[in-house]
Amino acid sequence: MRALILALLLLPTAVLADDRSPQSLSPADVGVRVEKPAGDGTHFSQGSGVFIGRGLVLTAAHVVKVDPANTKVTVLLDGWRLDGTLVFDGQRENVDLALILLPPEVLSEKRRTQAQVPVCAANPGPNQPVAVASMGTVTNAATIPTAITSDLQTGTWTNLLSTGFHQGNSGGGVFNPQQGCLWGILNMEMSGPSQTNGQLIDLTAFVPASKITPFLDEFRQQNR
Secondary structure (H helix, E strand, O other), X not given: OOOOEEEEEOOOEEEOOOOOOOOOOOHHHHEEEEEEEOOOOOOEEXXXXXXXXXXXXXXXXHHOOOOOOOOEEEEEEOOEEEEEEEEXXXXXXXXXXXXXXXXXHHOOHHHHOOOOOOEOOOOOOOOOEEEEEEOOEEEEEEEOOOOOOOOOOOOOOOOEEOOXXXXXXXXXXXXXXXXXXXXXEEEEEEEEEOOXXXXXXXXXXXXXXXXXXXXXXXXXXXOO
């Protein structure tokens, strides 16, 4: 197995200034933008996220780690800038996930009653088509052709996309386009050898469903 080469974290851009439901939700319906002030009164961290229902936005923890004393986060949803609060993150457990809570009064009736976005029961396999909701758009992509993961775990699955998603995409959702469930959250840009010519190609790692489910379960248990 060829070792993957870590390039850099999909850092947020520095800018000036488990309930299932029959309701059909597309990645475009739930993809959001996330901003968090850096604490200097001028800059802020910017990334992506997924509105998973019940007022919660799931994103990558490194998107919202700036100015840790301040829990205020802005979420761009349905064309509105909404004030939210960082309520949970997995950084102590080395899981690059975080949850932002939007209060009911800032949400539309549609969003208050939106069904929860289901997390996929299993991680995606090689050559799996995916839909990625990030940076305010939905992009078709696919997983890499072999069952290799970003931390070189063994198994029949992967958490690597054969497409490079760059700054600002962190926190975006990776979806099963057929079932509409969430396969992952983008969190790292990487590079690896092409199987055709051995040259390095851009890849993107994501936190897989198998880590998202226990993360959300822990939050729910702590907030019963």
